[in-house]
Amino acid sequence: MSGSGAPTASLPAEDPTGLQSFAVLLRRMNSEFNRIAQEFAQEQGLHLTDMQALIAILDADSDPDAAGEPMTPGRLRGQLNLTSGAVTACLDRLERAGHIRRVRDAGDRRVVHLHYAEAARGLARDYFRPLARSTDAARGRFSPEELEVVVRFLAEMNAELALLRRHSA
Amino acid sequence: MSGSGAPTASLPAEDPTGLQSFAVLLRRMNSEFNRIAQEFAQEQGLHLTDMQALIAILDADSDPDAAGEPMTPGRLRGQLNLTSGAVTACLDRLERAGHIRRVRDAGDRRVVHLHYAEAARGLARDYFRPLARSTDAARGRFSPEELEVVVRFLAEMNAELALLRRHSA
DNA sequence: TAAAGTATCTCAATGATTGAGAGATACTAG
DNA sequence: CTAGTATCTCTCAATCATTGAGATACTTTA
Numbered sequence: 001m002s003g004s005g006a007p008t009a010s011l012p013a014e015d016p017t018g019l020q021s022f023a024v025l026l027r028r029m030n031s032e033f034n035r036i037a038q039e040f041a042q043e044q045g046l047h048l049t050d051m052q053a054l055i056a057i058l059d060a061d062s063d064p065d066a067a068g069e070p071m072t073p074g075r076l077r078g079q080l081n082l083t084s085g086a087v088t089a090c091l092d093r094l095e096r097a098g099h100i101r102r103v104r105d106a107g108d109r110r111v112v113h114l115h116y117a118e119a120a121r122g123l124a125r126d127y128f129r130p131l132a133r134s135t136d137a138a139r140g141r142f143s144p145e146e147l148e149v150v151v152r153f154l155a156e157m158n159a160e161l162a163l164l165r166r167h168s169a
Numbered sequence: 170m171s172g173s174g175a176p177t178a179s180l181p182a183e184d185p186t187g188l189q190s191f192a193v194l195l196r197r198m199n200s201e202f203n204r205i206a207q208e209f210a211q212e213q214g215l216h217l218t219d220m221q222a223l224i225a226i227l228d229a230d231s232d233p234d235a236a237g238e239p240m241t242p243g244r245l246r247g248q249l250n251l252t253s254g255a256v257t258a259c260l261d262r263l264e265r266a267g268h269i270r271r272v273r274d275a276g277d278r279r280v281v282h283l284h285y286a287e288a289a290r291g292l293a294r295d296y297f298r299p300l301a302r303s304t305d306a307a308r309g310r311f312s313p314e315e316l317e318v319v320v321r322f323l324a325e326m327n328a329e330l331a332l333l334r335r336h337s338a
Numbered sequence: 339t340a341a342a343g344t345a346t347c348t349c350a351a352t353g354a355t356t357g358a359g360a361g362a363t364a365c366t367a368g
Numbered sequence: 369c370t371a372g373t374a375t376c377t378c379t380c381a382a383t384c385a386t387t388g389a390g391a392t393a394c395t396t397t398a
Contacts, residue, residue: 016317016320017313017316017317017319017320019301019304019305019308021320022304022308022320022323023297023300023301023304025320025323025324025327026202026304026323027224028327029199029323029326029327029330030198030199030202030203031221032327032330032331032333032334033195033199033330034199034203035248035250035334036330036333036334038250039250042250052200055196079204081204081207081208081211128192130333131192131333132188132192134326134329134330134332134333135188135191135192135195135326135329136188137325137329138322138325138326138328138329139188139191141325142318142321142322144186146318146322147186148185148186149311149315149318149319150186150318150319150322151185151186151190151191151194152311153307153311153315153319154191154194154195154198155194156306156307156310157198157303157304157307158194158197158198158201159307160303160304160306160307161198161201161202161205161303162201163303164201164205164299164300164303165201165204165205
């Protein structure tokens with residue numbers, strides 16, 4: 001610390017539940033997640049983009065919560081912040097590797113629905129298993145009441161972040 | 170959900186503090202963070218990689234907690250999972266844009282220390298401000314005792330993730 | 339001093355991403 | 369029903385970040 005400009009400085013982040021603590025913890029968690037994701041993707045010969053796309057497809061396809069509809073290239077484009085060309089290339093790679101199938105929608109034939117192949121499920125499981133184990137290990141150290149608090153916080157946090165998303169759009 | 174292989178299936182994630190809920194919440198949070206980071210980077214004409222590098226440099230340079238030492242290309246390489254060429258290119262971009270300076274270490278002259286320029290601080294502030302606001306908004310809805318629980322959970326989670334990192338290395 | 343080790347950089351090749359535009363299909367109004 | 373407009377996906381040449389082997393400069397050990 002060079003004690004530079006900012007008059008708000010010299011807060012040694014001593015408050016363990018202060019904003020600073022949260023910022024540090026959340027940032028670190030994000031970094032770790034990303035590093036793990038990237039490492040796994042690399043091991044599988046995939047790119048981080050491919051991995052993100054695959055997970056988004058799996059989520060949409062198996063989770064009726066998201067929208068009930070399977071993923072489409074267009075939605076992926078928005079969700080991953082890619083251009084159309086990049087989405088096509090990414091899906092080409094995933095399809096060539098046998099992780100997904102493209103299926104023309106019967107109703108609107110401009111639309112392509114993205115379905116995962118069974119192999120992709122295994123891949124996702126392999127990816128999530130260690131993360132799940134870690135999460136479970138952490139969960140195990142808290143009482144049900146405490147877990148409820150944590151879940152509530154995460155939900156609130158997500159709601160705020162979603163808000164932030166719209167705000168800047 | 171096609172009710173495939175796994176005998177652990179058919180958990181409709183009804184348990185609001187179950188592992189499933191945590192997985193979904195954490196994953197979503199991670200995605201949002203990444204999307205926000207990427208959008209911001211794009212607005213600034215930077216890449217996500219550059220942004221991550223810049224933050225790592227800022228953290229190391231201003232946070233004595235990390236190591237006391239400023240960041241170096243070598244450490245960045247490990248932290249961001251890049252090759253040497255990519256690190257050099259990334260630092261070239263950041264230096265050209267005036268965000269960082271490269272300074273040869275006096276003691277070991279093979280080593281380059283990375284320091285941020287003042288402009289970079291402003292950039293980081295602009296990046297973190299909305300995130301801080303969101304975090305604060307969420308924080309505001311919890312009692313001090315509850316916040317303590319959340320912080321403890323995040324810390325535990327990070328500890329587990331760090332463990333995971335070593336395990337796979 | 340020689341040899342081995344370490345930190346960073348160089349550069350040609352690779353390949354993901356961009357971005358404009360084409361092609362195909364859907365809606366909407368005359 | 370037809371023309372016109374909007375939407376969804378894909379194509380393709382250009383761009384540019386990344387890779388990876390090696391060069392360079394410095395340090396440490398023998």
